[in-house]
Amino acid sequence: MIDIQHLTKRYGRTIAVDDLCFTVKPGHVTAFLGPNGAGKSTTMRLMLGLDRPAHGDVRFDGKRYEHLHRPLHTVGAMLEARSMHGGRSGYHHLLWLAQSNRLPKARVKQVLEMVGLPDAARRRVSGYSLGMTQRLGIAAALLGDPPVLLLDEPVNGLDPEGIVWIRHLLKELAGQGRTVFVSSHFMAETALTAQHLIVIGRGRLLADTTVPGLIGESASLEEAFIRLTAGGQR
Numbered sequence: 001m002i003d004i005q006h007l008t009k010r011y012g013r014t015i016a017v018d019d020l021c022f023t024v025k026p027g028h029v030t031a032f033l034g035p036n037g038a039g040k041s042t043t044m045r046l047m048l049g050l051d052r053p054a055h056g057d058v059r060f061d062g063k064r065y066e067h068l069h070r071p072l073h074t075v076g077a078m079l080e081a082r083s084m085h086g087g088r089s090g091y092h093h094l095l096w097l098a099q100s101n102r103l104p105k106a107r108v109k110q111v112l113e114m115v116g117l118p119d120a121a122r123r124r125v126s127g128y129s130l131g132m133t134q135r136l137g138i139a140a141a142l143l144g145d146p147p148v149l150l151l152d153e154p155v156n157g158l159d160p161e162g163i164v165w166i167r168h169l170l171k172e173l174a175g176q177g178r179t180v181f182v183s184s185h186f187m188a189e190t191a192l193t194a195q196h197l198i199v200i201g202r203g204r205l206l207a208d209t210t211v212p213g214l215i216g217e218s219a220s221l222e223e224a225f226i227r228l229t230a231g232g233q234r
């Protein structure tokens, strides 16, 4: 479980994250939604201790990320899929991660198969399409077989087959009892994948609900989202 309490982050005069409180429970997919600039990526960086909050904290089963004994085994994350070393092959990117976290070599092969990349694994990452890079980022997040997954816009750049693949993967991971927290701008896809929704706007919590709870009387999740977040873009 992820517990976020009073999380706040400022960049100069911009309040990127404003007193956010919510929990993400295991066993289902939770989507993290918000217009451009709402504070989703900042929240995810704060969750992983990559940025320091002005107030508040984030706990994974009661522990802060920086206090986790073996972080890769507790939280698997994909934030910036493009931030990999382009000169390395996909296989070597994962091997380096596995070895620096004392994970067996065999796990690299397993995660490459899970994300459908074994054929491309020996090619340099600089030659990968966005969709392939996303798959490699997801493979890295899965390396430690973690109970918690944080994925920032994993659907970006995937083709239709890739979108269906990730829908099934996320549901399967949640079905195994993991906590799956995924940001997205794709409302139709979110409606098919997620059960729980956290919606933010200008850094503030706008909704903590289910998909039917947000849709309410609207024709679609997209319509309900646009209504809820109207005027919320920075």
Ligand SMILES: Nc1ncnc2c1ncn2[C@@H]1O[C@H](COP(=O)(O)OP(=O)(O)OP(=O)(O)O)[C@@H](O)[C@H]1O
Binding pocket: 011, 014, 015, 016, 034, 035, 036, 037, 038, 039, 040, 041, 042, 043, 234
């Ligand atoms: N390093 C930074 N320095 C200054 N301002 C920042 C920094 N990172 C984020 N911000 C600002 O914080 C706010 C939240 O940005 P963030 O990237 O977290 O939003 P987001 O919801 O992930 O947006 P998007 O959907 O466009 O990716 C924005 O106003 C952004 O300009």
